[in-house]
Each structure stands twice: as structure tokens, then as C-alpha cells.
Amino acid sequence: MPWLKKFRFEIAVFLIWTVAIVSKYKYNGLIFGFDYGNYQPDGKYYTYMALEYLNHSPANSAQQVVDWYLAHGFKMNTFTIQDLMPSTSYAYPMISHRILYPLLSVPFVAIFGIPGMLAIPALSLLVLFLAIQILSKKMGKPLIGLGIVITLVLSTTVLRWMMVNCTDALLVGLFAFVPFSILAFQQRSRWALPTLGLLIILTSATRFVLPFWLAILVVLAIRYKRALEIGFLFLLSFLCSIPALQAQASSALLPAEADSPLYMKLAKLPLVFIKVFAIDIAEFGVLDRAFLIFILFCFIQAIRLRRTLSAQLFTAVLFAGYIIGSINGTLGVNFRYQIPVLIFSAWLVLDSLEISGGTLRFIPSTKGDIVINKTQ
Numbered sequence: 480m481p482w483l484k485k486f487r488f489e490i491a492v493f494l495i496w497t498v499a500i501v502s503k504y505k506y507n508g509l510i511f512g513f514d515y516g517n518y519q520p521d522g523k524y525y526t527y528m529a530l531e532y533l534n535h536s537p538a539n540s541a542q543q544v545v546d547w548y549l550a551h552g553f554k555m556n557t558f559t560i561q562d563l564m565p566s567t568s569y570a571y572p573m574i575s576h577r578i579l580y581p582l583l584s585v586p587f588v589a590i591f592g593i594p595g596m597l598a599i600p601a602l603s604l605l606v607l608f609l610a611i612q613i614l615s616k617k618m619g620k621p622l623i624g625l626g627i628v629i630t631l632v633l634s635t636t637v638l639r640w641m642m643v644n645c646t647d648a649l650l651v652g653l654f655a656f657v658p659f660s661i662l663a664f665q666q667r668s669r670w671a672l673p674t675l676g677l678l679i680i681l682t683s684a685t686r687f688v689l690p691f692w693l694a695i696l697v698v699l700a701i702r703y704k705r706a707l708e709i710g711f712l713f714l715l716s717f718l719c720s721i722p723a724l725q726a727q728a729s730s731a732l733l734p735a736e737a738d739s740p741l742y743m744k745l746a747k748l749p750l751v752f753i754k755v756f757a758i759d760i761a762e763f764g765v766l767d768r769a770f771l772i773f774i775l776f777c778f779i780q781a782i783r784l785r786r787t788l789s790a791q792l793f794t795a796v797l798f799a800g801y802i803i804g805s806i807n808g809t810l811g812v813n814f815r816y817q818i819p820v821l822i823f824s825a826w827l828v829l830d831s832l833e834i835s836g837g838t839l840r841f842i843p844s845t846k847g848d849i850v851i852n853k854t855q
Contacts, residue, residue, distance in 0.1 A: 488615075488616065488621045488624065489609065489612055491625060492625065493605070495608070495629065495632055498632075499632045500604065504517065504597065508553055509553050509554070510635070510766065511765070513811075514553050515635070516552060517551075517597055518551050518593075518644050519644060520552070520556075521574075522596065522643060522644030523548055523558065524568070524570060524571070524574050525577070525581045525644060525645065525646065526544050526547070526588075526593055526596050527541055528578070529582075529585055529588045529596060530543060530544065530588065530593075532581060532582060533588060533589055537565075538560060538564075541560035541563040543593070545558060545560055545563075547593050572725075575722075576684065576723055577686050579646075579649065580599060580645075580646045580685060583599050584596050584598065584599050587599070597642065599648070600642055600647075600648035600649065601642060601648075603641065603648040603649050603652030603653075604641040604642065604648060604652070606655050607631075607641070607651055607652060607655045607821060608631075608632075610655035610656065610822060611624050611627050611628055611655075611822065611825040612624045612625065612628060614658060614825070614829065620829055620832070620833060622834060623829060623832050623839075624825075624829065627825045627829070630769065630773055631773075631821065633769050634769055634770040634773070636766070637818075637821070639813060646686045649685050650682060650685050650686060650688070650819055651819055651822070653678060653682050654691075654819040654822055655821075656674070657675075657695070657822065657823075658789075658792075658823070658826050660674045660678060661675075661699070661788070661792070664708075665788075672708050672711070672712075676715055679715050679716050679719055680715070683716075683720055686723075687720065687723040687803065689716055689717070689720040690799035690803050691796055691799045691803075691819060692712070692716040693713075693716065693799070694795035694796055694799035695792060696709055696712055696713055696716065697795065698791045698792055701791075702788065702791075748806070751805045751808055752801055752802070752804075755804045755810060756801055758810050758811050759813070759814055759817075766813070773824070774824070776828070777793060777828065780831040781793050783831070784827070784830055784844050786844070787827075787830055789826040789829075789830045790827055792823045792826070793820060793824055793826070793827045796819060796820045800816050803816045804817065
């Protein structure tokens with residue numbers, strides 16, 4: 480069957496994805512006191528919103544979520560309906576603009592009930608894996624792409640955040656389209672600008688992403704002298720972030736220190752940034768050594784191939800993720816805010832390696848962009 484040979488790598492990715500989501504769905508819970516459950520504390524808000532969109536009464540929707548978490552949650556699984564209701568929830572002003580994930584989950588919740596909240600995250604993981612494989616085929620490196628997928632599926636960190644009822648997985652799935660849009664932008668394709676604009680709108684309706692887009696657009700502005708188009712994307716990014724930026728600074732910036740004045744919070748940000756990064760590395764060393772090796776490899780390659788587009792985007796997006804993590808200020812969240820960097824790390828690895836004569840070898844640093852240009 481010719482189609483089987485043509486799509487053998489995509490079929491392999493689908494099978495790997497199936498095993499991954501089934502195993503995560505069946506085997507989840509607490510590991511060293513960390514919550515690896517499918518229903519995260521933050522997910523209660525999105526679950527409530529999805530039930531609300533299904534025309535359940537507010538009180539009934541909230542009570543369903545309370546009961547479900549009591550039976551299926553692991554940490555912080557007890558709360559009241561007042562914690563969920565928009566009029567009484569302290570968190571609602573910060574998450575009310577995150578409408579895309581609960582909206583997309585509505586049909587799955589209508590069919591499967593609250594477990595339907597896991598459908599969009601599972602599909603987002605599949606989108607990420609397929610995007611990596613498609614990008615690798617475009618670069619003539621499908622076997623390396625498959626190796627990256629296997630590496631990521633072995634990561635407890637990746638599966639922890641890509642198979643839970645939160646916005647993180649959807650954000651990763653949406654950012655998986657960004658490399659293709661940027662390469663099209665580089666080629667001056669007519670659909671590149673509208674696609675990038677649409678991705679800005681969709682990701683902004685998923686969670687706060689302004690630092691990610693500012694980082695990406697700064698890289699594009701430095702590399703490409705197209706002020707009008709990039710300026711439009713900058714403006715769109717700020718406009719789409721207005722709902723998120725409307726949250727009071729006292730609750731959005733270092734919320735654990737709500738009583739501190741703003742200038743004190745700003746002064747503490749660099750120290751929080753260092754703490755967040757250091758604790759992430761320490762957690763990888765204990766919980767996820769495979770991902771630690773992967774991310775350290777990406778760090779090294781980002782320095783070695785610093786002139787390439789993939790290295791610059793990886794560095795910029797990772798830095799933006801740590802900025803977001805520092806603004807939140809919660810320590811030990813295990814790479815949650817940085818996880819959109821996965822597609823850029825895969826792109827960087829593809830730029831770094833090639834198989835020649837049956838041997839895996841590093842690509843010389845002077846050839847990084849040549850590989851990309853050949854595939855556009």
C-alpha cells in the first residue's frame with residue numbers, strides 16, 4: 480500500500496500519541512507530592528465555564544465541578560461553589576478572558592461529561608507531534624523528527640501539562656503552527672500575515688501570551704526589514720492582551736505578595752526569575768532527567784547556532800516563558816509557563832542534527848539557516 484509507506488512516520492506518531500494519552504489517562508496521581516492528576520486545581524474554572532456554556536445553571540455547574548474534584552482531584556480538591564462563581568471568585572478577573580479552551584471543550588463535555596475536558600489537551604498533543612513530524616519531513620529529516628517525538632513522550636513534564644484540564648496544552652497546540660507561519664512570512668507568502676494575526680488572536684483568547692509574541696516579533700523585526708507588517712502584529716498583540724492586562728497589578732504581578740507595593744514587586748522580579756529557573760532545573764534532575772538532557776542540549780545548540788532563526792526563536796520564547804513564570808511568582812510549577820517553547824526546541828534540534836551515511840552528526844554552525852532555506 481503506497482499510502483502506508485508515504486505516511487509511515489505520521490502513523491508511528493499517531494500510535495505513540497495513542498499510547499501516551501491512554502497511559503496518562505489511566506495512570507496519574509501524586510508523585511513525590513507533585514500533582515500529576517488529570518484534573519488540576521486551575522482546571523476547575525475552565526470546567527465550570529464549559530458547563531456554563533452548555534446552559535447549565537451557574538449553581539448547578541459549580542456544584543458539578545465541586546463534586547467531581549472531590550472524587551477525582553488530588554491536591555486542593557476541596558472548594559465551594561462560591562470559589563467558582565464569577566461574582567465571588569477571586570480568580571475570575573484573571574481568567575475570564577480565557578474563553579477558547581472551554582468553548583472548544585463544549586461539544587466533548589456534552590458527549591462525555593467532565594472527562595470531555597481532556598479532549599482538547601489530548602488533541603493539542605497530537606497537533607504538536609504531527610507538527611514536529613511534518614517540519615522534520617520538510618527538512619528531509621523524518622527519522623530525527625520521530626526521535627524528538629519519542630523523547631518528548633518519555634518526558635513526565637510534557638505529559639503532565641499536555642494531558643490536563645488547563646489551557647497549557649491548547650496553547651502548545653496553537654504555537655505548533657507558528658514555525659510554519661514564520662517560514663511562510665520569510666517567503667513573503669500572502670497567507671503568512673493573516674495566519675500570524677489569527678494565531679495571536681487565538682492564543683490571546685487562551686491565556687496571557689503578550690511576552691511570547693513580543694519576543695517572537697522582536698526576532699522577526701531584527702531579521703526582516705518589514706516594519707509595516709511587523710508593526711501591525713505588534714499592535715494586534717497589545718490589543719488582544721488588553722483583557723488580560725486589565726487585571727489589577729496587585730493580583731496579576733507576584734500575587735503571593737499582594738500587600739507589597741508595586742515598586743517592591745518590580746525590584747524582586749529578577750530574583751524571582753532566577754529562582755524559577757533554578758528550581759525548574761532542580762525538579763528536572765529529580766523528576767524528569769530525560770527532559771533535562773533534552774533542554775540542556777537545546778541550550779548548547781542555541782549558543783552554537785545563535786545566528787539561525789530557530790536558535791533565536793527558541794531563546795526568545797524560552798526567556799518570555801520565564802518572564803511569565805516570574806510575573807506569576809509561583810515556584811516549582813515544573814516548566815508549565817515555558818511549555819510553548821516545545822515546537823521551537825524541536826525546530827532547533829532539527830537544525831542541529833542530520834543523518835549522513837547512516838550516522839547521526841552535528842550540522843556545522845554555518846549551515847543552520849541553509850537547511851531551513853532549502854525547505855521553504
